[in-house]
Amino acid sequence: MTRFDRFEGSATYIADEGLREVVNAAVALQRPLLVKGEPGTGKTLLAHAVAETLGRPLIGWHVKSTTKAVDGLYHYDVVQRLNDSRFGDRDVSDIRSYIRLGPLGQAFAADEPTVVLIDEIDKADVEFPNDLLRELDEMAFHIPELDETVRAHHRPVTIVTSNAEKELPDAFLRRCVFHYLSFPDREQMEAIVRVHHPDLDSLLLEAALDRFFGLRKGKNLRKPPSTSELIDWLAVLVHAGLDPDTVRETDPFFGVLLKQEADLLGRHGRKTSV
């Protein structure tokens, strides 16, 4: 395996053995890595950690419901050009100056190897992933306006995240290396929290984790708290200087953990603030 760039997790990102192998397989096979999982399992952070450990710049593409595949490649700003031709003083005969490369385009054109993050691909239209198949396979695309082909000098490491809001097309899935990020268990969670709060009192952490996993175990929450909420909550607990017993016996600052009104209201009878 020494032949390949190795991903080993980073100082701020805990990756288990399985995840490391899968990331390294995706890098070695030059396939997009599709990461799925509950919110708060660290899908997006994974891309940052991969970029950091491989020492490559990260180019992020945050997909929205209106995003089209071509947006990631390039954008031809016709409106600006039209505007300039009527009111501006720029030279409109140079189409090139109105073409801006999108995140994928930038990664292809870059002089150094990069990591591309296609974040929340399931937010876009159902056909969106299919429109990218050829570009991701060949790592090249054509710009008809310039009659030029942009070809990747270095195949970027592509990391795709999905919250599973929509099913992704089969043809796309077949080309990806797939990894499902499970919600961290207690031990992993402790390690993750330690990264963010290195000086945390162990008893307080113990108490907070008990409450946190207790909440997640109860099935009647509409939105169970996730990792980032736990980390925020701990910061608040530390800031307020609460002791472990208070954390166990009351519901201090539960508004940080529970974001649905119904989940908070369902806890009446317990003291909810301090």
Place this chain on the structure above:
Amino acid sequence: MIFGHLLLSLRAHGLPVGIGQWRTFLEAMERGLAVGTDELYRIGRALLCRSEADFDRFDLAFAHAFADAELPKDVRDRLAEWLQRRVDPPSGPRVDPGVPDLWKEFLERVREQREEHHGGDRWVGTGGTSPFGHSGRASRGIRVGGPGGGRSAVRVAMERRWENYRTDRTLDVRDLEVALRSLRKLVRDGVYAFDLEQTVKRTCDNAGDIEIVESRERQNQVHLVLLMDAGGSMAPHHDRVSKLFSAAARTKTFKSFTSYSFHNCVYGWLYRDIEQLDRVPTEKVLRGLTPHHRLIFVGDASMAPYELFSPFSWPGQDSLAGIDWLARIRSRCRASVWINPDPRLYWNHPTVDAIGRTFPMFDLSVDGLNRAVRKLRAPV
């Protein structure tokens, strides 16, 4: 050719591995990306599965293909002898044995066990809810009789921890979101106010005089109507069904969402609440149905035959039989399906059969709901 064996096993377990995927997998093996069984398992899963819903099938296939490294021979022979006796296929709900480290526990029990066991919850045997043995009701465990355990990846595979992610399983609470997503397929997409392309085209047509074009928003035309059986036999499903309903009510993408409840079957009245106090004549609901309405019934469809076929079923109801009411609804609205939360096992029942011939019937699982939604989009 051990990998060929794996491919056959995967396909036999219903995992449709494509040639391209398989070649990538072989390439990964050739390049030495997986040196041990554990890596083989993890990398194989990453390359050959397309979703966490496939993991359980992969686990089964993997355990099947690689469970050749076995227990010590004397232990195996002893177990084989104990487990030879055939038992009836298990019935009743599956039980989680609640053992965190199955393999460790298994080795300990095998060491302690001195005799045959059938139907208990602890020892290696047949039937019962022990996680070890075969033909039992434990939801995870180590199957003994047939392939033995062996390498750690195989053990992990046998724990079937991904079983909850299969899409053909009946829904549990976690699957609710997934189910609703497939309901959302009913919605027509596309809310555009400012139409850039048309603006540019018109502007060019106008020789550069800018003309702004706004295209009309497209409204979602679908009215969703959910009709839920609140009868006694639905009690075990009440939790899942009512959660499905309250979540559907929160989905604001339909032009309208209405829910009614009924008892066993639809008769002259439908109820707006589960307590069945606020009622409307079924006749009126029927008249209000348009071609844009989609009906989803949720019910176990099993009742005493007279409750479905007799015109004089419930006191105070008018004299049409339940099955005739259903037929009227069906003929008025072809975009209608019946979701049955009972396992298919129980569908062999005269009233389920009759209702299944009136409405296309699907089970309350992610797969079932997906197929139901497809049916609703193209009703015949």
